[in-house]
Amino acid sequence: MYKAAVxxxxxxxxxxxxxxxxxxxxxxxxxxxxxxxxxxANDFAVIYITEPAAALVTxxxxxxxxxxxxxxxxxxxxxxxTGDGMRALHEAVEKAVGSxxxx
Amino acid sequence: MARLNVNPTRMELSKLKKKxxxxxxxxxxxxxxxxxxxxxxxxxIRENRQLRNEVEKAINEANRYMAVAGSVMQREVLETAxxxxxxxxxxxxxxxxxxxxxxxxxxxxxRTEDTNDIYSYGxxxxxxxxxxxxSALSAVFPMMIRLAEVEKACQLxxxxxxxxxRRVNALEHIMIPDYEETIKYITMKLSENExxxxxxxxxxxxxxxxxxxxxH
Numbered sequence: 001m002y003k004a005a006v007x008x009x010x011x012x013x014x015x016x017x018x019x020x021x022x023x024x025x026x027x028x029x030x031x032x033x034x035x036x037x038x039x040x041a042n043d044f045a046v047i048y049i050t051e052p053a054a055a056l057v058t059x060x061x062x063x064x065x066x067x068x069x070x071x072x073x074x075x076x077x078x079x080x081x082t083g084d085g086m087r088a089l090h091e092a093v094e095k096a097v098g099s100x101x102x103x
Numbered sequence: 104m105a106r107l108n109v110n111p112t113r114m115e116l117s118k119l120k121k122k123x124x125x126x127x128x129x130x131x132x133x134x135x136x137x138x139x140x141x142x143x144x145x146x147x148i149r150e151n152r153q154l155r156n157e158v159e160k161a162i163n164e165a166n167r168y169m170a171v172a173g174s175v176m177q178r179e180v181l182e183t184a185x186x187x188x189x190x191x192x193x194x195x196x197x198x199x200x201x202x203x204x205x206x207x208x209x210x211x212x213x214r215t216e217d218t219n220d221i222y223s224y225g226x227x228x229x230x231x232x233x234x235x236x237x238s239a240l241s242a243v244f245p246m247m248i249r250l251a252e253v254e255k256a257c258q259l260x261x262x263x264x265x266x267x268x269r270r271v272n273a274l275e276h277i278m279i280p281d282y283e284e285t286i287k288y289i290t291m292k293l294s295e296n297e298x299x300x301x302x303x304x305x306x307x308x309x310x311x312x313x314x315x316x317x318x319h
Binding site: 001002003004010011012014015016017018019020021045046048065066068069071073075076077078080081085086088089092093095096097098102 | 141144148151152155158159162163165166169170173181182185190191192193194195196198205206207209211212213214236237240241244247248250251252254255257258259260261262264265268
């Protein structure tokens with residue numbers, strides 16, 4: 001059985017604990033990066049990460065992009081949306097189609 | 104276009120003809136694969152965008168509740184309230200094969216039967232906004248799982264489409280023209296050889312006739 005995790009600052013991710021997701025309150029680049037690697041190796045199928053936290057570890061996230069698991073999904077932090085999640089989607093389109101056709 | 108470095112023999116010619124045929128066939132198949140992947144990708148990306156909009160909106164909503172809860176309650180109380188969750192979620196992962204891209208499908212399994220049983224705290228010492236935040240998150244959770252599925256599928260398919268597109272291009276613009284050119288080269292070379300043999304034969308014949316019959 002696989003598990004799901006949420007990574008980000010305490011205020012943004014606490015609520016997810018109630019849903020039964022594993023919550024990791026981590027906002028330092030190295031720690032987040034190590035944490036992602038550890039989770040990926042430990043049967044975590046989905047990792048939700050807040051956009052500000054994800055911005056610190058873009059390399060690590062890019063590394064797992066072409067792996068089947070885990071799926072690393074950006075979610076907005078408590079400060080609001082930075083648009084990084086949507087940007088990743090546009091990047092995927094650009095990669096596949098050759099140009100960003102989603103206006 | 105570069106001609107391949109092969110000897111102009113019949114052997115090579117028939118080998119190359121076979122290679123060209125399979126390259127053409129491979130090209131057609133890969134092109135079909137690319138088109139079909141692209142079609143499915145466009146559907147997925149549309150769903151992905153819509154889901155992401157909805158999930159982001161819902162999480163922002165929940166975060167607003169959370170911010171209010173955080174301001175009316177003490178940080179510690181809030182953390183304590185959420186410290187021991189009642190609910191636990193596990194994911195069942197199945198593979199789905201879409202045009203030989205294996206994409207994961209997630210099926211959440213909750214520990215407790217009742218998915219509404221998510222409040223891990225008594226109602227007495229917590230703000231109502233915390234309830235709002237938790238219930239908003241719980242409502243959006245199925246969508247978040249679907250988002251994870253779709254987003255992962257999009258990433259994997261984008262990779263595969265890129266790879267397939269490169270292969271199609273390599274076949275179309277490099278391998279097939281190279282084969283064609285080499286085949287043409289060998290054919291010309293062979294027929295040139297034939298002509299040269301014919302002419303020398305004619306020459307020899309002439310010489311022989313001249314010798315035996317004293318023709319001029």
